[in-house]
Amino acid sequence: MPELPEVETVCRALARALEGRRIVRVxxxxxxxxxxxPADLAGRxxxxxxxxxxxxxxxxxxxxxxxxxxxxxxxMSGRVTILNAGDNGRxxxxxxxxxxxxxxEGGTQVRFNDARRFGLVVLAEDEAALAGHPLLADLGPEPLxxxxxxxxxxxxxxxRKTPVKAALLDQRVVAGLGNIYICxxxxxxxxxxxxxxxxxxxxxxxxxxxxIKQVLAAAIESGGSSLRDYVQPNGELxxxxxxxxxxxxxxxPCPGCDCEVPATxxxxxxxxxxRSTFFxxxxxx
DNA sequence: CTACCATCCTGGTTGC
DNA sequence: TGCAACCAGGATGGTA
Numbered sequence: 420m421p422e423l424p425e426v427e428t429v430c431r432a433l434a435r436a437l438e439g440r441r442i443v444r445v446x447x448x449x450x451x452x453x454x455x456x457p458a459d460l461a462g463r464x465x466x467x468x469x470x471x472x473x474x475x476x477x478x479x480x481x482x483x484x485x486x487x488x489x490x491x492x493x494x495m496s497g498r499v500t501i502l503n504a505g506d507n508g509r510x511x512x513x514x515x516x517x518x519x520x521x522x523x524e525g526g527t528q529v530r531f532n533d534a535r536r537f538g539l540v541v542l543a544e545d546e547a548a549l550a551g552h553p554l555l556a557d558l559g560p561e562p563l564x565x566x567x568x569x570x571x572x573x574x575x576x577x578x579r580k581t582p583v584k585a586a587l588l589d590q591r592v593v594a595g596l597g598n599i600y601i602c603x604x605x606x607x608x609x610x611x612x613x614x615x616x617x618x619x620x621x622x623x624x625x626x627x628x629x630x631i632k633q634v635l636a637a638a639i640e641s642g643g644s645s646l647r648d649y650v651q652p653n654g655e656l657x658x659x660x661x662x663x664x665x666x667x668x669x670x671x672p673c674p675g676c677d678c679e680v681p682a683t684x685x686x687x688x689x690x691x692x693x694r695s696t697f698f699x700x701x702x703x704x
Numbered sequence: 705c706t707a708c709c710a711t712c713c714t715g716g717t718t719g720c
Numbered sequence: 721t722g723c724a725a726c727c728a729g730g731a732t733g734g735t736a
Contacts, residue, residue: 579706
């Protein structure tokens with residue numbers, strides 16, 4: 420589930436539920452995920468008050484006043500559930516993949532669940548150390564910010580011979596995109612995922628930057644995309660998956676030109692960088 | 705420096 | 721129905 424729109428949705432829900440509230444209990448249920456949990460994670464968080472929750476790229480940042488900043492990433496399968504006092508399941512015991520539980524004053528509990536354990540939860544010492552943290556230091560611009568536009572994108576792609584699809588997966592080019600939204604943005608921009616990255620310049624880069632912003636904004640508006648049983652932290656389904664033009668739609672007619680590519684009968688699926696790419700070879704050049 | 709590949713893990717789906 | 725193979729939203733570290 421978690422590319423930028425899903426992480427943004429999670430951050431907004433966490434901010435609404437937790438900002439201003441104090442952590443009263445922390446349960447760490449395994450040694451770590453992709454990275455080990457910080458030493459004494461429970462001790463460092465217990466008693467702290469959440470001052471602000473923000474997103475950077477696909478990272479969730481939980482600010483604790485003058486204390487450390489929690490840096491969390493959902494990986495491929497990470498989920499966050501917010502359970503308020505009286506909610507269904509609030510008193511159920513944690514499941515096998517509920518690795519971290521945070522209890523807040525007022526009875527709210529946050530569960531960090533991650534079946535595949537590709538996610539992570541680490542700490543930056545304080546706000547001053549955040550930007551320079553190794554996980555964040557090399558990230559490219561936020562795609563929805565003014566710092567990201569056609570010329571900036573073109574500059575980041577210049578000199579790269581790799582396919583533009585692969586370049587966009589590189590978080591140093593632009594932060595927060597993943598496999599799904601790259602396919603969607605390339606489709607809306609009419610650019611082939613196979614096109615060499617450095618040839619996306621000028622007007623093409625303008626169009627791609629605009630398509631990225633538009634697709635991400637629309638997805639956030641829809642609460643993100645639900646894959647499998649992904650739900651927002653409040654239990655609601657995101658529904659942007661119904662708006663996908665090409666992702667997961669191999670063999671269906673291209674919704675842009677309504678063409679049926681003779682060889683395959685519509686949207687094609689290829690493998691790039693070991694991942695599935697979906698596109699319309701007629702509309703995307 | 706770029707580019708490609710394997711790898712970390714579990715679970716759901718597909719195909720025989 | 722059973723079971724094996726394959727596939728999945730990400731990121732990194734090694735090798736060429």
